[in-house]
Amino acid sequence: MNFAFTAENQKAFDALLTRYPTKQAALLPVLWLAQKQHGYLPFDVQEAIALMLDLPPGHVYGVVSFYTMFKDKPVGKYHLQVCRTLSCALVGSESIARRIEDKLKIKNGETTKDGLFSLELVECLASCGTGPAMQVNEAYMENLTEPKIDELLEKLAKT
Amino acid sequence: MTKVLTNRFGLKDSHTLPVYESTGGYVAVKKIFSMQPAEVITEVVKSGLRGRGGAGFPAGTKWGYIPKDSPKPKYLCINADESEPGTFKDRYLLELDPHQLIEGIIITCFAIGSNCCYIYCRGEFDLATKRIGAAVAEAYAKGYLGKGIFGKGYNLDVTVHRGAGAYICGEETALLESLEGKRGHPRIKPPFPALVGLFGCPTVINNVETISAVPFILGQGADSYRKWGTEKSPGTKLFSVSGHVKKPGVYEVPLGYPLKDFLLNECGGISGTGRLKAVIPGGSSVPILTAEEAWSANLDYESLAAKGTMLGSGGVIVMDDSVDMAWALKNLSLFYSHESCGQCTPCREGTGWINKILQRFYREGGTPEDLGLLNEICDNMVGKTICVLADALAMPVRSYLQKFPEDFARHFRKA
Numbered sequence: 350m351n352f353a354f355t356a357e358n359q360k361a362f363d364a365l366l367t368r369y370p371t372k373q374a375a376l377l378p379v380l381w382l383a384q385k386q387h388g389y390l391p392f393d394v395q396e397a398i399a400l401m402l403d404l405p406p407g408h409v410y411g412v413v414s415f416y417t418m419f420k421d422k423p424v425g426k427y428h429l430q431v432c433r434t435l436s437c438a439l440v441g442s443e444s445i446a447r448r449i450e451d452k453l454k455i456k457n458g459e460t461t462k463d464g465l466f467s468l469e470l471v472e473c474l475a476s477c478g479t480g481p482a483m484q485v486n487e488a489y490m491e492n493l494t495e496p497k498i499d500e501l502l503e504k505l506a507k508t
Numbered sequence: 509m510t511k512v513l514t515n516r517f518g519l520k521d522s523h524t525l526p527v528y529e530s531t532g533g534y535v536a537v538k539k540i541f542s543m544q545p546a547e548v549i550t551e552v553v554k555s556g557l558r559g560r561g562g563a564g565f566p567a568g569t570k571w572g573y574i575p576k577d578s579p580k581p582k583y584l585c586i587n588a589d590e591s592e593p594g595t596f597k598d599r600y601l602l603e604l605d606p607h608q609l610i611e612g613i614i615i616t617c618f619a620i621g622s623n624c625c626y627i628y629c630r631g632e633f634d635l636a637t638k639r640i641g642a643a644v645a646e647a648y649a650k651g652y653l654g655k656g657i658f659g660k661g662y663n664l665d666v667t668v669h670r671g672a673g674a675y676i677c678g679e680e681t682a683l684l685e686s687l688e689g690k691r692g693h694p695r696i697k698p699p700f701p702a703l704v705g706l707f708g709c710p711t712v713i714n715n716v717e718t719i720s721a722v723p724f725i726l727g728q729g730a731d732s733y734r735k736w737g738t739e740k741s742p743g744t745k746l747f748s749v750s751g752h753v754k755k756p757g758v759y760e761v762p763l764g765y766p767l768k769d770f771l772l773n774e775c776g777g778i779s780g781t782g783r784l785k786a787v788i789p790g791g792s793s794v795p796i797l798t799a800e801e802a803w804s805a806n807l808d809y810e811s812l813a814a815k816g817t818m819l820g821s822g823g824v825i826v827m828d829d830s831v832d833m834a835w836a837l838k839n840l841s842l843f844y845s846h847e848s849c850g851q852c853t854p855c856r857e858g859t860g861w862i863n864k865i866l867q868r869f870y871r872e873g874g875t876p877e878d879l880g881l882l883n884e885i886c887d888n889m890v891g892k893t894i895c896v897l898a899d900a901l902a903m904p905v906r907s908y909l910q911k912f913p914e915d916f917a918r919h920f921r922k923a
Contacts, residue, residue, distance in 0.1 A: 376689030477750035
């Protein structure tokens with residue numbers, strides 16, 4: 350597969366390069382752009398980006414594998430990221446995660462067979478005062494309860 | 509004006525330029541162009557403003573370290589990689605009053621002679637990143653950023669840079685590495701970033717909350733800022749409160765405010781069982797306070813240091829007496845083990861083994877020797893690594909074991 354940015358994203362790429370004195374410094378924003386376009390960052394996408402930024406592919410792989418939000422494998426259409434750190438855990442995040450596992454029959458790190466949902470237990474989302482919290486893709490969902498989870502999963506399954 | 513940082517939090521569209529300007533915004537910044545940069549730094553030094561990211565280093569002093577005769581470009585980096593468990597105040601500042609931060613950035617850049625600033629936002633902050641990005645665009649359109657800002661011969665570029673999920677990038681030198689397009693591995697200091705920072709150039713790195721206080725200080729004067737707080741901890745501070753209180757949230761209070769009043773008044777009292785067991789006063793990395801210690805503590809750098817803990821990021825995590833401290837520590841050890849960058853052996857292995865031991869201890873029960881082993885691992889972590897992530901787990905481990913031994917003894921296996 351040959352990865353290339355769409356015309357619109359190519360423009361965004363060119364604009365990004367003007368914001369930094371080195372090409373390498375644009376790596377994180379460029380990876381975000383590529384992940385937005387392609388959904389995830391398989392190795393051939395990483396290699397294409399390495400070529401665009403004059404970087405060794407190994408450097409790009411090192412960066413992708415370091416940051417938890419860069420995915421080298423696809424996640425579900427709805428990626429559920431439940432906060433498991435102390436503040437949320439104090440107000441019941443463990444039962445929220447268990448509810449999702451039971452409902453979707455997947456564990457942390459897994460995706461449903463239809464590719465609709467994936468679950469990831471993540472570290473503190475800085476939503477501690479409104480816990481239990483999770484991110485559904487980018488959006489924050491806060492003050493979660495088990496009925497809220499049931500309702501949300503049903504709604505998302507229909508869309 | 510009764511507050512410094514949160515005056516606009518309740519206003520509709522508080523994140524937009526018209527609301528910011530109609531409530532006294534971008535007034536302070538217009539004063540500075542008739543001042544010398546050194547005078548701006550002096551005013552901030554006089555205010556006693558201390559870094560709000562966790563370490564509490566005096567902001568003006570940090571700015572003063574930037575060499576004036578260096579031919580290299582100088583950079584300002586805003587640390588918006590708020591990831592300390594229990595802390596969510598910078599997220600509120602970015603979402604609810606981004607122009608206050610931008611005005612602070614303009615003043616700070618003018619003071620240190622910088623024409624370029626990066627705002628490093630944590631990757632998870634979707635709304636916050638959009639809000640600060642939109643505010644930067646508004647400021648460019650109005651001529652407050654870009655070339656010849658405010659009609660003066662001064663150029664300033666601001667770029668919002670998104671992280672991608674790594675707690676360690678809140679450590680200032682890891683943040684620089686990440687901004688340069690690398691893995692977030694902290695650098696050995698010295699050299700300090702003021703001399704060799706971003707792209708090898710002199711760099712100031714400050715927290716969102718620190719820089720958000722700057723417009724007030726320049727607008728109202730250092731003396732007005734000092735009306736709040738104590739002699740050594742002047743001003744106000746945002747505290748993020750979570751866990752077992754009736755009204756969790758972000759509150760701005762003067763430094764030195766009694767923790768007891770704070771918990772009972774602002775936070776509405778203890779929820780859950782209604783009986784306090786412990787308080788983490790400054791984010792999960794600081795030593796814990798027992799209820800007794802917490803009731804007599806004040807919220808400022810010196811008082812908390814006297815109690816053997818730290819003000820840190822102001823992330824207050826409150827626990828009622830139903831909480832098992834072995835469970836709480838097991839939860840935190842997983843965090844640090846996951847977030848260690850892996851660069852230094854004492855941290856990578858130390859956080860990993862502490863986590864494994866505590867998970868087993870909680871799941872299957874343990875022995876008194878396990879607790880000795882945990883303390884021994886801590887001895888091999890503290891002060892032995894490039895950054896303080898290792899200490900940030902070792903300090904809680906030591907304090908939980910020392911202050912709540914009965915919670916761990918409960919998990920001893922029966923002979």
